[in-house]
Amino acid sequence: xxxxxxxxxxxxxxxxxxxxxxxxxxxxxxxxxxxxxxxxxxxxxxxxxxxxxxxxxxxxxxxxxxxxxxxxxxxxxxxxxxxxxxxxxxxxxxxxxxxxxxxxxxxxxxxxxxxxxxxxxxxxxxxxxxxxxxxxxxxxxxxxxxxxxxxxxxxxxxxxxxxxxxxxxxxxxxxx
Ligand code: ATP
Ligand code: MG
Numbered sequence: 001x002x003x004x005x006x007x008x009x010x011x012x013x014x015x016x017x018x019x020x021x022x023x024x025x026x027x028x029x030x031x032x033x034x035x036x037x038x039x040x041x042x043x044x045x046x047x048x049x050x051x052x053x054x055x056x057x058x059x060x061x062x063x064x065x066x067x068x069x070x071x072x073x074x075x076x077x078x079x080x081x082x083x084x085x086x087x088x089x090x091x092x093x094x095x096x097x098x099x100x101x102x103x104x105x106x107x108x109x110x111x112x113x114x115x116x117x118x119x120x121x122x123x124x125x126x127x128x129x130x131x132x133x134x135x136x137x138x139x140x141x142x143x144x145x146x147x148x149x150x151x152x153x154x155x156x157x158x159x160x161x162x163x164x165x166x167x168x169x170x171x172x173x174x175x176x
Contacts, residue, residue: 008102008135009152010127014110014143017157018175024105024137025051031135032061036102039063041092043085043112043140044072049176064091074115085117093126096134103135110140110147120144127151 011027013020028038037060040051046069055061066088072081089112096104112118123138127150130136138147148154170176 006133008130008133010130010150011135011137012110012143012148012151012154013137013139013157014141014148014154015156015158016141017159018162019157020139020141021051021107023155023157024107024139027137028061028103028105029058031103032058036060036135037100038103038105039095039101040105040107041066041088041095041109043067043088043106043108044081044115044117045108046070047176050173064088066091072115072117077115077117082117085112088112089118089122089126096126096130096136099131099134101134103137105137105139108140109138110143112140113144113147114140114142120146123147124150 013023024040028040031038040055040061040063042063042065044067045065046067052063052065055063066084068080068084072078089109092104092106095101109118109123113120113123124146127136127147138151143154
């Protein structure tokens with residue numbers, strides 16, 4: 001058994017305030033500095049966010065997107081949204097089982113679970129069966145209590161102030 005401080009932990013970044021995906025990207029950037037290999041799996045995202053262009057220039061850091069550039073309806077998701085999310089989940093499961101990375105980030109997976117695109121039990125099983133040394137990061141609002149229970153490190157972003165409240169829309173390079 002690996003010593004406690006030697007094993008990889010499970011992080012959850014959740015809550016309504018800004019900074020969840022940014023925190024995961026920051027963690028990944030730092031990890032590249034220690035020669036760690038990172039993959040970010042983005043759920044429910046299909047737009048070319050700036051992190052995709054940024055990551056192209058960073059060694060050992062890759063990203064894949066599994067979603068459309070469309071809003072997903074929580075009440076009535078399209079089949080394509082469910083299919084893409086499950087495809088993303090299966091991909092994540094595969095790279096985790098193959099132990100190909102030191103850090104795997106499941107960006108917005110909490111939302112995909114909350115919208116019933118991915119079954120909660122499958123995510124819990126993935127968390128419980130992860131390779132011991134893997135650092136696993138789950139982001140997104142509405143983290144399920146079971147996901148929180150199975151994590152080692154949980155941070156909830158509070159929304160104290162956001163320019164959106166003054167009608168300022170998302171800005172390239174800062175928000176996307
Ligand atoms: P980021 O990707 O900037 O770290 P996030 O991952 O914490 O944000 P998400 O819930 O994934 O937040 O939402 C993504 C988008 O919504 C981003 O454009 C982000 O700036 C914006 N956003 C995040 N929090 C808020 C908020 N409290 N009010 C308005 N817009 C927000
Ligand atoms: Mg996010």
